[in-house]
Amino acid sequence: MRKKWIWILPLIFILIIATGCQNSKPKEQDLLRIKSADGGKTKKVIFLMVDSLMYQAIDQGIRKQELPALKFLIEHGQYYKDLVSSFPTMSVTIDSSLLTGAYTDIHRVPGLTWYSADTKKLISYGSGPMEVLLHGVNPVLTDALIHLNGSHLNRKIPTIYEDLARKGLKSGSINGLIYRGASAHKLSLPFLIHGPTSLPKEIHVKGPDFLSLGSLSNPFQGVKKLPDGLTKRMGINNDFAIEAVKYLIQTDKLPDFLFVYLPELDQELHKKGPTGLRGVKMFDQQLQSLLLAFESPEKALHDAVIIIAGDSGMTPILPAEQNPVIDLSALFSDAKVLRPGEAVTKETEIILAINETMAYVYSLKADRSLRDVADLLKNDARIDFVAWKEKEWIHAIQGSTGKQLKYKAGGNLTDSYKQSWTVEQDEAVLDLTVKASAHSLAYDQYPDALKRLSGALHSHPGEFLIVTAKPGYELAAGNSSPTHKGGGGHGSIRKMESLVPLIISGTDQKPEFLRMVDLKAYLLNLLSK
Incomplete structure (x- = not known):
C-alpha cells in the first residue's frame, strides 16, 4: 500500500547516484548496541x-x-x-x-493525506509521483522525513x-x-x-x-x-x-x-x-x-x-470502462476547491485529502455546513457513506438511499471489545446488529466501525467529513490522485x-x-x- 512515500525514495536515489554520494562505512553504531543484555534467556x-x-x-x-x-x-x-x-x-x-x-x-496520524488547520497546509507523505510533483517535493519530503515521526505522531x-x-x-x-x-x-x-x-x-x-x-x-x-x-x-x-x-x-x-x-x-x-x-x-x-x-x-x-x-x-x-473513479472535485463545481500545490487562502472553500477508497473533505466556509456537504456527496451512487461529528454525536448518511444513523460513546449497548455506545436511527447504515434486550451490539461489514470511525473523526482539528467509496470504486481529486483501475485499492x-x-x-x-x-x-x- 505504499501508495506512499516509497515513491519519493527513488527520486532521492537518482540524486544520490548523480552526486556519487555513497558511504563506505556505517555512520551508526547500531550493530554494536542491539544485542540483548539477557544473554539469550x-x-x-x-x-x-x-x-x-x-x-x-x-x-x-x-x-x-x-x-x-x-x-x-x-x-x-x-x-x-x-x-x-x-x-x-x-x-x-x-x-x-x-x-x-x-x-x-x-x-494523531490521520492518514496518508490530511489537512492541518494549525498550519493551514495539506499534509501529504507521498501517495504517488504525480501528486508529489504537484504538491511539491520539498513539503512532501519534509512531512515524511521530519514531521511524521517528529511531531505529527503524538509525542504524549x-x-x-x-x-x-x-x-x-x-x-x-x-x-x-x-x-x-x-x-x-x-x-x-x-x-x-x-x-x-x-x-x-x-x-x-x-x-x-x-x-x-x-x-x-x-x-x-x-x-x-x-x-x-x-x-x-x-x-x-x-x-x-x-x-x-x-x-x-x-x-x-x-x-x-x-x-x-x-x-x-x-x-x-x-x-x-x-x-x-x-x-x-x-x-x-x-x-x-x-x-x-x-x-x-x-x-x-x-x-x-x-x-x-x-x-x-x-x-x-473496476476497469476503466465502468467509471470506477469518483472525482470529488467535480462534485464541488460551484466551490473553490484547493488544487495540489496551491496555498490555502480566504477564498478556499473545500479541501480534499484523498486516501484511495476514503477521503477527508474539509469545509472552510461557515455558510456551507457539513450536513450540506454530506447531502451533496450522498447523491453519487458510488459513495458508500458520509460521516461527520457534531459535538458528542457522530452522524452517518448512506450513499444513494440517504438512510441516516447517529451514535456516541457511552450508553447501554456493549460491543465485543467491551466498548459502550448509544445508537439511534437506522443501524443498517453501518450494518450493525443491535439487540436491545441483551444490551449488545455486533459488527459485520464494518468491523469495529463505531470506534474506528470515531477515532478518525477526532484525529485532528477542523470541520471535516469522512467519505468512503463502495466496493469497486475509489476516490480522486482531479488528475493528481493515483488511481488503480482494474487493480486493487484500500483505505475504507x-x-x-x-x-x-x-x-x-x-x-x-x-x-x-x-x-x-x-x-x-x-x-x-x-x-x-
Whole structure:
C-alpha cells in the first residue's frame, strides 16, 4: 500500500547516484548496541508486516501446496483471519496504531493525506509521483522525513520502542515508516536534495536501538552489501529487509523485538488486483530463507517468536470502462476547491485529502455546513457513506438511499471489545446488529466501525467529513490522485479492506482481542516473560 512515500525514495536515489554520494562505512553504531543484555534467556520477537497480505491468498496458496513456509508456521502456531486493522486502512495510520496501541484520535496520524488547520497546509507523505510533483517535493519530503515521526505522531503517547527502552530491552526497525524511539539516529541526504530545498544534510531522528531505513539510514554499509540500487527503491524492498534480518540472525545480533516492513506484495496487488498469488509465493520463498537462517524452521521457533500480519486488505477496483473513479472535485463545481500545490487562502472553500477508497473533505466556509456537504456527496451512487461529528454525536448518511444513523460513546449497548455506545436511527447504515434486550451490539461489514470511525473523526482539528467509496470504486481529486483501475485499492472501513491475517508461531500465548490496536500490549506481554 505504499501508495506512499516509497515513491519519493527513488527520486532521492537518482540524486544520490548523480552526486556519487555513497558511504563506505556505517555512520551508526547500531550493530554494536542491539544485542540483548539477557544473554539469550528469552525468545526474540520478529514481527513481519506484509503490506496488503490477505488470508484469502494464503488459504488458496496452501490448498495448492505452493506456500510451504507459511503452512509450516500455521501448522505450528496460531492462525487468525480476522485481525481488525486501523482506519483509514493506510499504512502510516495502521503502523501508528500497532506501535502506539492507540487509534487515530490518540496517535494523531490521520492518514496518508490530511489537512492541518494549525498550519493551514495539506499534509501529504507521498501517495504517488504525480501528486508529489504537484504538491511539491520539498513539503512532501519534509512531512515524511521530519514531521511524521517528529511531531505529527503524538509525542504524549509512547511507542513500543520507547516502552521497551524503559524496560532495558533492545528493539529494531527495518524499513518501518513509523519508528520513533529513544535512541538518536541520522538520516543522510545528498546535496542535490538538501541544497535547493529546506532540508538539512543530516536529519536527526529518534528511533529504536537499531534503525534501518533503506539508503537513508543503513547500518549495514561497509558490513554487508544489500540490494538498495535505483531499481530497488533505495532499499525499501523485500530482499533488503529479509537479507538484513538474516544477517542479524546469523551474527547473533537480533534485538529483543524487531519490526520488519515488506512492501512488494502491495505494489503488485494495486496493479493487478487482490486475487493474484505470485507476490505471496515470492514472500513465502523469502520467509523460507529467513527460517533457514536459524538452521531449520524448527530451530527458528525454538529461538524466536515469529509473527506475520497483513496491514490492510484490498478491494478489486473496476476497469476503466465502468467509471470506477469518483472525482470529488467535480462534485464541488460551484466551490473553490484547493488544487495540489496551491496555498490555502480566504477564498478556499473545500479541501480534499484523498486516501484511495476514503477521503477527508474539509469545509472552510461557515455558510456551507457539513450536513450540506454530506447531502451533496450522498447523491453519487458510488459513495458508500458520509460521516461527520457534531459535538458528542457522530452522524452517518448512506450513499444513494440517504438512510441516516447517529451514535456516541457511552450508553447501554456493549460491543465485543467491551466498548459502550448509544445508537439511534437506522443501524443498517453501518450494518450493525443491535439487540436491545441483551444490551449488545455486533459488527459485520464494518468491523469495529463505531470506534474506528470515531477515532478518525477526532484525529485532528477542523470541520471535516469522512467519505468512503463502495466496493469497486475509489476516490480522486482531479488528475493528481493515483488511481488503480482494474487493480486493487484500500483505505475504507469495510471488512474486505479491514480484516487481515495474523500468524503467531513460537508461543502459545494468545492476544485478548484481534485488533491491530491491541497488539502492542500483547507484544509487550510476550517480551516481559
